[in-house]
Amino acid sequence: MIYVTRKAHFNASHRLHNPGKPDDWNRRVFGKCNNPNWHGHNYVIEVTVAGEPDEETGYVIDLGELKAIIKEKIIDSCDHKNLNLEVPFLQGIIPSTENLCRAFFYEIEKPVNNTASKGAKLYSVKLYETERNMAEYCPNRG
Amino acid sequence: MIYVTRKAHFNASHRLHNPGKPDDWNRRVFGKCNNPNWHGHNYVIEVTVAGEPDEETGYVIDLGELKAIIKEKIIDSCDHKNLNLEVPFLQGIIPSTENLCRAFFYEIEKPVNNTASKGAKLYSVKLYETERNMAEYCPNRG
């Protein structure tokens, strides 16, 4: 099994806020991350595809095509955007790093699996919110 | 001459917008950086002090005290904040990387010079907006 990873970047604003809860709950639970005037991050995303390399190309997936999928599905939707207000597939979720990487996984799963070599599949999506905070969605690892 | 540098981080939202100009001018000049719903960055700041080390301590400046000045004057004011709306000493300027590093220089110049060893002075402030975009304010370099 070979795991191929492509890294990309986007810059966005967000705010941690559960609209089903009162404001003081949000302020207590999320602290400065709940700032109603927003804050933001340089997000780094790493997408990993697992499978066997195609014999004719040596590729598990053409990384140029993987780069194009990440750009079309994630970067173009999220870069220089407000993640709470402006990204259709993130509506209704709290944009924690955990929830974002899971949403990104399902947003790209189908095009990635259709593009990868025979039998290869999307394996994980990692998202760095800062150099020190990261979440990874990897539904099939032991 | 010895140059001592301390690095720090903060996360903020901002928007490039000149309120003295019409909206279409702002959209054309600043592009996606003009998004009215804000975007954000993990800013990295590097503060450099130049001088001779004190003979008793070997320090141009105590980096613990420099860290405390950066924290009090910049991080506490800017971290998880909206740079256009919430930072008193940034009011009235367009928060480009260039303008931010110059404003940060003058915000910390006096406490840094008062804390550094005899004759040592604040030399430059570098600000990384992303890993690829950086500005440095260094008023006395040739």
Next chain:
Amino acid sequence: MIYVTRKAHFNASHRLHNPGKPDDWNRRVFGKCNNPNWHGHNYVIEVTVAGEPDEETGYVIDLGELKAIIKEKIIDSCDHKNLNLEVPFLQGIIPSTENLCRAFFYEIEKPVNNTASKGAKLYSVKLYETERNMAEYCPNRG
């Protein structure tokens, strides 16, 4: 399954030495790492917690609370310390990167599991001794 990671740093001195063996065995096996006058490192630790995000917060674990646990249990005990002489929970072990990351895992396991969202658990502790040398303790991965 989502894996959330928090990174932290500390600087310490140490020496690889097995006190149950003669000095020439130690010099031969550990080489320059056996220097009786100590050497040191900027250690980087990455702590990963695995589980499902809490529905109300979107958190597998509040990274602010995870940061506080790492600080209280590891950074405050090890930073600017001698790992062979001054850290109670490291007494009696050879401070190789392997042994350190395992000891750190068990030092934080209980508070991490008590703090994480329902069902989430400490998954791994990685420790970088240098940029090129790293060990990870991950008892439940396949």
Next chain:
Amino acid sequence: MIYVTRKAHFNASHRLHNPGKPDDWNRRVFGKCNNPNWHGHNYVIEVTVAGEPDEETGYVIDLGELKAIIKEKIIDSCDHKNLNLEVPFLQGIIPSTENLCRAFFYEIEKPVNNTASKGAKLYSVKLYETERNMAEYCPNRG
């Protein structure tokens, strides 16, 4: 289970080209990576060994010995070389990142397993072709 990793670097030229296919197929499939005048990379390799630390040394593997194996088997063969023309154990494969990391794994597997502590084994080889493109060969992970 503890996972120990050692990182190394080499600089090489290569070209993606399947000699069993016509030139226009190669140009279409591999694009600029098919340039007949070659291009090159600063490759970064990370080798991971999994096992239990030896009780007398605290080592899963002596990282100095692992460094020496990587140097003898991979760096000395590949550094400042043309990967298509000059590396005996890469002959007959397309030097994609996927194929390279798998070839490196089998090139070092026997000496690593002979050197590691009792029961420890080579676990994975990661290869970064650029900071954004990476492949990992890890035959036994779930």
Next chain:
Amino acid sequence: MIYVTRKAHFNASHRLHNPGKPDDWNRRVFGKCNNPNWHGHNYVIEVTVAGEPDEETGYVIDLGELKAIIKEKIIDSCDHKNLNLEVPFLQGIIPSTENLCRAFFYEIEKPVNNTASKGAKLYSVKLYETERNMAEYCPNRG
């Protein structure tokens, strides 16, 4: 004075070789860098422009325009190319890091100066051949 920097990347093959000297001189002076089958690098370039920010935009130079100049003049000419054979403006020079950064400076100087704000000028070009080897051309620094 404010210094604004933009970073970019390209991957290329090259060979250090002075065609006016005999082969054994080249082998002795350049060692493995003289390999006739080429080797390669992931080059990182940093371009710095110095000046005063424009009052209406806050920019010393629009970094999007600087990015476009670097792409057109350097990345499109050098990426996935052989620096000895395929880059018109590098013909006749030995592609050492020193010579490359100087050639890049003069290749972009005019368009950068025409694009920057009033009075701002290209200040330096840095080129990293590897993470450990770098050259900077900065003709006007004291």
Next chain:
Amino acid sequence: MIYVTRKAHFNASHRLHNPGKPDDWNRRVFGKCNNPNWHGHNYVIEVTVAGEPDEETGYVIDLGELKAIIKEKIIDSCDHKNLNLEVPFLQGIIPSTENLCRAFFYEIEKPVNNTASKGAKLYSVKLYETERNMAEYCPNRG
């Protein structure tokens, strides 16, 4: 003028302590850096040489020879050593980052100037004590 830089690493223990002062002065001034049981760092050193490239080689200095000088004069003396006790040319100085980079400069100045191309000279020595703390000795910059 071209500035060529080579980076290297070493790991050492040290302690900030002025033996001409009482213990309580040292504890108050240096805090945890005064720990009598030592602490340590992964130091990163960057050596910069300034001059014109030699016409026959394209080199300001052969980086292989610069690497060898740094290894012989600094790495072999300091790596896995105690900087207060075991490095002859550091005796009698407080091993602050400031004092270390200045001492390293004068330790390598003569061999670097003798090895560099005609007219080229050692320009600066930077020393990172941690990723966040750095000092540079650069006696001739404006």
